[in-house]
Amino acid sequence: MGSDAVAGAELYAALAEALGQPPPWLAEAGRNWPLFEAAVGAAQHLGSETARRGAEALAAIPPEPLKTRRRRYRQLFAGPGRPRLWLYESMYVDGRLLGPVAFAVQRIYEAAGLEVEGAELPDHASLELAFLGWLAEQEAAHPTQAGDWQQLARRFMQRHAGRWLPDLGRALAASGDSVYAPIGQLLADWLTEAERPRQRGKMPSCPTLPAIPQTEVCALCGFCAQVCPTQALIVRETDAETGLVLIPSACVGCGKCERVCDFSALRLEEPSSDAAGPVALRVSHRAMCAGCGQPTVSRAELKAIAASIGEWPRWLDYCLECRPILMESV
Numbered sequence: 001m002g003s004d005a006v007a008g009a010e011l012y013a014a015l016a017e018a019l020g021q022p023p024p025w026l027a028e029a030g031r032n033w034p035l036f037e038a039a040v041g042a043a044q045h046l047g048s049e050t051a052r053r054g055a056e057a058l059a060a061i062p063p064e065p066l067k068t069r070r071r072r073y074r075q076l077f078a079g080p081g082r083p084r085l086w087l088y089e090s091m092y093v094d095g096r097l098l099g100p101v102a103f104a105v106q107r108i109y110e111a112a113g114l115e116v117e118g119a120e121l122p123d124h125a126s127l128e129l130a131f132l133g134w135l136a137e138q139e140a141a142h143p144t145q146a147g148d149w150q151q152l153a154r155r156f157m158q159r160h161a162g163r164w165l166p167d168l169g170r171a172l173a174a175s176g177d178s179v180y181a182p183i184g185q186l187l188a189d190w191l192t193e194a195e196r197p198r199q200r201g202k203m204p205s206c207p208t209l210p211a212i213p214q215t216e217v218c219a220l221c222g223f224c225a226q227v228c229p230t231q232a233l234i235v236r237e238t239d240a241e242t243g244l245v246l247i248p249s250a251c252v253g254c255g256k257c258e259r260v261c262d263f264s265a266l267r268l269e270e271p272s273s274d275a276a277g278p279v280a281l282r283v284s285h286r287a288m289c290a291g292c293g294q295p296t297v298s299r300a301e302l303k304a305i306a307a308s309i310g311e312w313p314r315w316l317d318y319c320l321e322c323r324p325i326l327m328e329s330v
């Protein structure tokens with residue numbers, strides 16, 4: 001399957017789920033959502049700037065009980081009374097539920113060989129998005145007919161989804177709801193971008209990427225990797241070495257890594273190359289425990305601890321298991 005179309009299909013499918021009745025995953029922190037993963041995938045495979053920004057905003061959403069998420073959903077889309085926002089194309093176009101446009105959409109699904117299952121009307125936002133995701137899946141699965149599927153998707157965007165879903169997204173973004181506003185922004189931006197011709201195969205080019213200009217300043221504490229919302233920074237460890245590795249194509253340029261670095265070792269800078277593959281920002285040999293001979297932490301980390309306490313105590317040369325034995329023997 002072409003990874004471009006797959007990434008697009010996954011993002012449409014995840015947006016569709018997010019705008020249906022709240023699924024269980026919505027209760028988790030945003031960075032654990034399939035929607036976050038799909039946005040990161042679109043940022044990586046399609047070089048989508050809007051997906052990258054969307055992933056960054058989703059990563060900031062904290063977890064919340066599902067019933068609270070459901071309450072948000074009801075307040076926005078169900079009432080009591082008139083909902084703040086409608087999730088049906090028919091309401092936007094005809095000002096009523098189940099107007100002619102709902103039947104027109106139904107006929108398009110049927111012509112594509114699909115049946116609408118479940119309680120939602122065919123012109124519900126989640127079904128139109130799921131249909132766009134399905135079309136992208138077909139494009140990926142049948143490369144020789146990709147042009148036909150793309151044309152169908154373009155037509156559906158022009159006649160239906162593109163006429164109202166970006167507006168719905170913008171209205172959601174302005175709703176002030178801390179969970180649905182970022183989803184709405186991503187929806188509006190993604191659909192607007194999807195209508196523009198895409199530069200296929202282009203890797204994302206964040207204007208700035210993490211760099212460690214003076215490698216010896218980095219203590220390899222790994223804190224930057226822990227806070228990175230997209231796993232663009234990772235700590236890789238072998239028996240011999242510990243390394244801090246950057247995957248440029250996954251970076252959304254949020255700057256969290258730079259802000260948490262206590263050593264001011266890491267800075268966001270203009271990248272010196274457009275390499276998308278992993279880049280080792282800092283590598284250090286691992287120390288061997290003076291007691292059991294097993295690898296412990298990196299020498300860089302030991303040096304930083306010694307510098308912070310102003311001496312190199314003997315226990316620093318031992319692993320956590322051997323330190324109590326050392327203490328007992330003195």
Ligand code: SF4
Pocket residue numbers: 212217218219220221222223224225244260261262263264265266
């Ligand atoms: S760059 Fe800073 S936060 Fe990241 S591992 Fe090095 S010292 Fe720690």
Ligand code: SF4
Pocket residue numbers: 210227228229230231232233250251252253254255256257258
């Ligand atoms: S590497 Fe840094 S700037 Fe890039 S996504 Fe991770 S935390 Fe954000």
